[in-house]
Amino acid sequence: MPKVLISDKMSPLAEQTFKEAGVEVDYKPGMTKEELAAVIGEYDGLAIRSSTKVTPTILAAAKNLKVIGRAGIGVDNVDVPAATNAGVVVMNTPFGNSITTAEHAIALMLALAREIPQANASTHAGKWEKSGFMGVELTGKTLGLIGAGNIGSIVADRAQGLKMKVVAFDPFLSAERAADLGVAKVELDELFKRADFITLHTPLTDQTRGIIGKASFEKMKKGVRIINCARGGLIDEEALKDALDSGKVAGAALDVFAVEPAEANALFNHPKVICTPHLGASTTEAQVNVALQVAEQMAEYLMTGGVTNALNMPSVSAEDAPKLKPYMALAGQIGSFAGQLTEHGLKKITVEYEGHVAELNTKPLTAAVLQGLLSPLMSSVNMVNAPVIAKERNIDVTETKHDREGDYQTLIKLTVETEHQTRTVSGTLFANGAPRIVEVNGVRMEAELAPNMLYVINNDKPGFIGALGTLLGHNGVNIATFALGRRVEGEEAVCLVAVDQPIKDIVLDQLTALAHVRQAKKLSF
Numbered sequence: 001m002p003k004v005l006i007s008d009k010m011s012p013l014a015e016q017t018f019k020e021a022g023v024e025v026d027y028k029p030g031m032t033k034e035e036l037a038a039v040i041g042e043y044d045g046l047a048i049r050s051s052t053k054v055t056p057t058i059l060a061a062a063k064n065l066k067v068i069g070r071a072g073i074g075v076d077n078v079d080v081p082a083a084t085n086a087g088v089v090v091m092n093t094p095f096g097n098s099i100t101t102a103e104h105a106i107a108l109m110l111a112l113a114r115e116i117p118q119a120n121a122s123t124h125a126g127k128w129e130k131s132g133f134m135g136v137e138l139t140g141k142t143l144g145l146i147g148a149g150n151i152g153s154i155v156a157d158r159a160q161g162l163k164m165k166v167v168a169f170d171p172f173l174s175a176e177r178a179a180d181l182g183v184a185k186v187e188l189d190e191l192f193k194r195a196d197f198i199t200l201h202t203p204l205t206d207q208t209r210g211i212i213g214k215a216s217f218e219k220m221k222k223g224v225r226i227i228n229c230a231r232g233g234l235i236d237e238e239a240l241k242d243a244l245d246s247g248k249v250a251g252a253a254l255d256v257f258a259v260e261p262a263e264a265n266a267l268f269n270h271p272k273v274i275c276t277p278h279l280g281a282s283t284t285e286a287q288v289n290v291a292l293q294v295a296e297q298m299a300e301y302l303m304t305g306g307v308t309n310a311l312n313m314p315s316v317s318a319e320d321a322p323k324l325k326p327y328m329a330l331a332g333q334i335g336s337f338a339g340q341l342t343e344h345g346l347k348k349i350t351v352e353y354e355g356h357v358a359e360l361n362t363k364p365l366t367a368a369v370l371q372g373l374l375s376p377l378m379s380s381v382n383m384v385n386a387p388v389i390a391k392e393r394n395i396d397v398t399e400t401k402h403d404r405e406g407d408y409q410t411l412i413k414l415t416v417e418t419e420h421q422t423r424t425v426s427g428t429l430f431a432n433g434a435p436r437i438v439e440v441n442g443v444r445m446e447a448e449l450a451p452n453m454l455y456v457i458n459n460d461k462p463g464f465i466g467a468l469g470t471l472l473g474h475n476g477v478n479i480a481t482f483a484l485g486r487r488v489e490g491e492e493a494v495c496l497v498a499v500d501q502p503i504k505d506i507v508l509d510q511l512t513a514l515a516h517v518r519q520a521k522k523l524s525f
């Protein structure tokens, strides 16, 4: 039974959902990083929010880990490239808390406009400062939206309900989408120039870190108000403090901070700053959504291989997972077959899908082909990291689907180009789901792959098969199945032999020395 650790505070529904799906679960929020490193080796899955930091050290200790599930959106607390290299799927729940977070941004904008937290504190203190809190109206004001994705779009919609004009900067926002949202797509400097309020809704990346800094404040309107419910590192906090002190910025509302938990911060206690402790996603509704969804997604992956909302692997629906399963085995075998024969640097890999298989989601199959192909050549390759490894090594990977009717109802063909040669191998599935190799280097055959196999290229001459059988027999190796094919009579032939005993190197040397043998290799599956 797979075992999952929930290491951040999460709705009890997550635990319940795991149990109902047949997954063992431990709920231990608030562990130190040392405590986490000490226990993570026991688990197949790790469910987190934003507190747990999944570092390379944690991943190195996570010997059994297969999936990390983020009950929420941002995964900047997970070293995703390190997880990918370790073959761990990272998934999030991209929509479960978006409405709630957008509402928090709107709430902070209203609170900023009317200084509600400050007025509240003053009134509780018995000061009755009626003239001390002169606010501004939102109606007719311009809201500058940095990032118009899921949350930014909801903020734009709600802001228009408040009769604001919305301008958006998002390099990936199309003109059509901007028109649908009713926002004006602008460049960042133009946004700074026009906005009365600015709200941030981008992930924290190398491009967005410090997107609001010293130089940006100089381009803004005097009296601008800034809201950040995305990630702390997006704003240079020191520069913001200076801009608040100079009066350039009239107020800032921050839910997120460069360092969290933020127990000390240059902006704390500033009279123009409103703070909440990363509460954007903290509503009953959002926490139910993300807890249920993350547990369902993780359990599905661990129990069926279905993949939803993964950041480092193609999706596989629960419906597709059983259909893909026999093809995964075939794809892996074809890849492994070619990989075991590869002796030179890989340049180009083409995977062609024909017939029934072409109607399926072939992305995971290509990943399985790559895993099979690269595994004999390097250690620790799996479906998650194989496409990344291929890319890092400049191996050109192409996937093609053919509509055409071929000789087989379903076929996967792999072409591998190395610095020295091109090799092909094709396979099909029989009606019972059993994989068969049906072509090698243009030679047709029908071979079932077994744990111990011999691959021989020989001249198509009388006497060869007899000599091979005699040699194996003399060495106590029993032949289980024998597949043979050739393109042209008397020329090159390919022979695939399944044997019941592993073949010793000395037998392979004798075989290579037989007349008419061009190449002989042991293969294992």
Ligand SMILES: NC(=O)C1=CN([C@@H]2O[C@H](COP(=O)(O)OP(=O)(O)OC[C@H]3O[C@@H](n4cnc5c(N)ncnc54)[C@H](O)[C@@H]3O)[C@@H](O)[C@H]2O)C=CC1
Residues within 6 Å of the ligand: 072, 073, 074, 075, 094, 097, 098, 101, 146, 147, 148, 149, 150, 151, 152, 169, 170, 171, 172, 173, 201, 202, 203, 204, 207, 208, 229, 230, 231, 255, 256, 278, 279, 280, 281, 282
């Ligand atoms: N405070 C909180 O509790 C919560 C914070 N968040 C954070 O909110 C942020 C936004 O989340 P979503 O809207 O769901 O993400 P999303 O992925 O749907 O949208 C992000 C948008 O940012 C845009 N973007 C990327 N690079 C950009 C750049 N250099 N300049 C301008 N725009 C850029 C993208 O094109 C995309 O449209 C994330 O950082 C997420 O972690 C999300 C949920 C709760």
Ligand SMILES: O=C(O)C(=O)COP(=O)(O)O
Residues within 6 Å of the ligand: 049, 050, 051, 071, 072, 073, 074, 075, 097, 278, 279, 280, 281, 282
């Ligand atoms: O979903 C996100 O990106 C969030 O920032 C929410 O964080 P949390 O789960 O509340 O710690």
